[in-house]
Amino acid sequence: MKIAVVGGGIIGLSTAWQLLRRGAGVTLYERDRAGASTGDVAAGMLAPYAEVGFEELNLMKLGQLSLERYPQFLEELREDAGFVPELDTCGTLLVGVDRDDAQQVRRLYDFRKQLDMRIEMISSAEAREREPLLSPRVVTAAWLADDGQIDNRKLLSALLQAFRNRGGQLREQTPVDELVHRSDRVEGVRAGGKTHPCDAVVIAAGCWSDRIAGLPATAQPMIRPLKGQILTLKQTTDCEPVCMIRSPRVYLVPKSDGTIRLGATSEEKGYDTTPTAGGVKELLEDGWELVPSIYDLPLEEVRTGLRPAGRDHAPSIGYAGVEGLYYATGHYRHGILYAPVTAFSLADEIIENRPHGQLKEFSPLRFKKQ
Numbered sequence: 561m562k563i564a565v566v567g568g569g570i571i572g573l574s575t576a577w578q579l580l581r582r583g584a585g586v587t588l589y590e591r592d593r594a595g596a597s598t599g600d601v602a603a604g605m606l607a608p609y610a611e612v613g614f615e616e617l618n619l620m621k622l623g624q625l626s627l628e629r630y631p632q633f634l635e636e637l638r639e640d641a642g643f644v645p646e647l648d649t650c651g652t653l654l655v656g657v658d659r660d661d662a663q664q665v666r667r668l669y670d671f672r673k674q675l676d677m678r679i680e681m682i683s684s685a686e687a688r689e690r691e692p693l694l695s696p697r698v699v700t701a702a703w704l705a706d707d708g709q710i711d712n713r714k715l716l717s718a719l720l721q722a723f724r725n726r727g728g729q730l731r732e733q734t735p736v737d738e739l740v741h742r743s744d745r746v747e748g749v750r751a752g753g754k755t756h757p758c759d760a761v762v763i764a765a766g767c768w769s770d771r772i773a774g775l776p777a778t779a780q781p782m783i784r785p786l787k788g789q790i791l792t793l794k795q796t797t798d799c800e801p802v803c804m805i806r807s808p809r810v811y812l813v814p815k816s817d818g819t820i821r822l823g824a825t826s827e828e829k830g831y832d833t834t835p836t837a838g839g840v841k842e843l844l845e846d847g848w849e850l851v852p853s854i855y856d857l858p859l860e861e862v863r864t865g866l867r868p869a870g871r872d873h874a875p876s877i878g879y880a881g882v883e884g885l886y887y888a889t890g891h892y893r894h895g896i897l898y899a900p901v902t903a904f905s906l907a908d909e910i911i912e913n914r915p916h917g918q919l920k921e922f923s924p925l926r927f928k929k930q
């Protein structure tokens with residue numbers, strides 16, 4: 561079976577590699593450089609518990625499912641790439657510095673308790689025992705033991721290596737302009753002025769997914785970009801956080817490469833990726849409020865990424881209404897977390913014709929126009 565995957569981000573690479581493992585011939589088209597897009601900007605949190613919002617129960621379950629599948633994903637990746645990043649289950653401290661924050665942390669705690677998550681309210685003294693760098697201004701804290709994180713940049717390098725080692729064909733600097741299909745059947749993709757025939761196409765082009773011509777009007781992915789600015793600070797011996805720390809406004813994620821990711825803004829600015837003074841100021845102020853010793857850290861990077869957000873903020877994964885056409889897009893704030901569940905289930909669906917029941921509610925056809 562010949563499959564074209566459009567987009568070389570975390571989702572396209574993971575899916576393409578899993579399809580190769582199941583014996584398909586895969587060509588991956590990337591308009592720029594594979595692995596260099598939003599997944600490279602991300603903080604690398606695998607945090608279904610800290611991140612779940614009040615109306616996002618389905619997303620929490622998807623995140624849980626994907627986190628459970630991470631060990632298998634990494635084991636297979638080690639076989640094919642020869643190296644993988646470590647899955648770090650360091651946990652999250654959810655903290656607040658004033659009365660408004662305290663109420664919000666309490667509400668977040670109550671909601672998680674109702675869902676039977678492992679979460680405990682702890683005193684600010686206990687929070688400082690867990691994380692000595694916390695500001696004395698922290699007045700409220702909850703501990704979530706089950707959240708993890710990963711070096712997302714190393715993960716992308718491993719996926720690229722595994723894709724190559726498994727014999728995948730990589731076409732970089734090659735945007736796909738159009739899906740070619742006739743009478744409800746995919747025939748190929750159009751790129752570089754030519755039609756490249758194939759049996760199936762996976763659209764994994766992040767927030768650019770619905771800019772590809774020829775996608776069926778009956779199941780448009782309806783993805784919009786949500787801009788996120790994020791900073792990378794270099795740790796020093798005076799400032800080496802041991803766990804992820806988040807308040808209602810900001811998060812700090814200590815990475816195994818000796819940096820801290822401090823993020824992130826969430827802005828409706830279309831496809832604009834310009835970093836702004838205001839964004840950087842807010843992140844630094846909010847981060848400093850939680851961990852004052854970041855003040856002296858070298859600022860290594862200011863990065864901006866575009867989260868691919870669907871209409872309902874849930875991903876679209878699976879068959880898209882034309883024979884041979886599949887979507888893997890709209891992963892919004894959780895593409896690193898959802899990579900295993902997306903890749904495993906889509907590969908099952910495409911190769912073994914076995915749609916994953918638990919992913920039914922993320923079908924691209926849920927937006928189908930009647």
Ligand SMILES: Cc1cc2nc3c(=O)[nH]c(=O)nc-3n(C[C@H](O)[C@H](O)[C@H](O)COP(=O)(O)OP(=O)(O)OC[C@H]3O[C@@H](n4cnc5c(N)ncnc54)[C@H](O)[C@@H]3O)c2cc1C
Pocket residue numbers: 566567568569570571572589590591592593594595596597598599600601602603604605606734735736737764765766767768769772787788789790823824825864865866867868888889890891892893894895896897898
């Ligand atoms: C600041 C920030 C922090 C984040 N932190 C986290 C986190 O901690 N944990 C987490 O799970 N998620 C996080 N995310 C979200 C995560 O990064 C995204 O959900 C994920 O990267 C989306 O991956 P993707 O492969 O779908 O899209 P992308 O990474 O955007 O990749 C899409 C690729 O498709 C290519 N492309 C587009 N159009 C075409 C075309 N026509 N032809 C060929 N190629 C094309 C693009 O060049 C790009 O390489 C964060 C995002 C941001 C911005």
